[in-house]
Amino acid sequence: MMITAAKTKLMPNRRLAFWFDFASTYAYLSAMRIDAMAALASVEVEWRPFLLGPIFADQGWSTSPFQLYPAKGRYMVRDIGRIAESRNLTFQLPEPFPQNSVQAARVALVGARRGWINDVSKALFQVQFATGKAIDDGAVLGQVLDSLGLDKIEIMEAARSPDIKLQLRAATAEAAALGIFGAPTFITSDGELFWGDDRLPMAVEWAQRF
């Protein structure tokens, strides 16, 4: 354990940026395994919430491709169900899908400043995709923060600050500039981009080269 920690300190480039939108079902799959996989590989993960909506809009899509293309949407539900089962995860699609993920992303950004973004993000993915609850519902967000022993009133106010709103817009613009077109996306410290939960093992392996 001490050796692993020391190795990590000597390899500042052994990092992986995990870009995700809370509305993404495949990001849920990655969120549930990325920290454990990265820890095994002595890779540091940076959780980067952003919004797919503006990126999809630039591609001419008014909503998720899973809504625009019904055959693809039906397949996704089955595909996620099969994979979730093989990983012992529960899966339930929230209603409506996709959820509005703006509030959740802002709360996560507050968490990034305060050191609990990983925990709150996993809890938000789970409440949405394991129990099918609406993450654009303030009461659900409040329950998640409560369950982590966090001050929901203060945090939800911070999440509404102009500063955090601006930070989320900047993160989304940064994602587009990086060539991100879907979620989850993983980017190594040398700029290699991997799209989709399928590619997470390859991304971790790439980050491990350093």
Next chain:
Amino acid sequence: MMITAAKTKLMPNRRLAFWFDFASTYAYLSAMRIDAMAALASVEVEWRPFLLGPIFADQGWSTSPFQLYPAKGRYMVRDIGRIAESRNLTFQLPEPFPQNSVQAARVALVGARRGWINDVSKALFQVQFATGKAIDDGAVLGQVLDSLGLDKIEIMEAARSPDIKLQLRAATAEAAALGIFGAPTFITSDGELFWGDDRLPMAVEWAQRF
């Protein structure tokens, strides 16, 4: 070896339909490994050429999503390049991309009737994506048939017959009816659908349940 053959005969449902369009880069990856993977699992593969064009048109797309969405297209080239390297495959994108795959698909259907569809399909994928040649070029198609010791004049005439043209249209309609929206797609004998080269191991495992 005898035991494997006997096992296959006793398991008529241990089958996988491999639906592909010759223009698909990810289908190239699958074409290069599916027979070996399936043989190891005593699964029988049925090669099913079809055309993505009419299915994309139904989704409102005039060409490949890799052309419509440039960031996705750039990523695909890099992604295929990385995977090809890890599998010791050569990869070169033909110009233009995607290729018109109608002629190649018709030749493959002639091969399906005559028992050499696997070989001709692999050769067509390789000439296109390993050497970057145009598979809508009759000379290239002829060279591929030549290299397999086949009668190119007679086969290319058979490929233009009304019967084969109708069969390709029927295969494409069947693909759409099965819920296929991209390639490669794998369907087991119990109707389970898997999309993408990433899912080939899962599809083979599923087919192996029988």
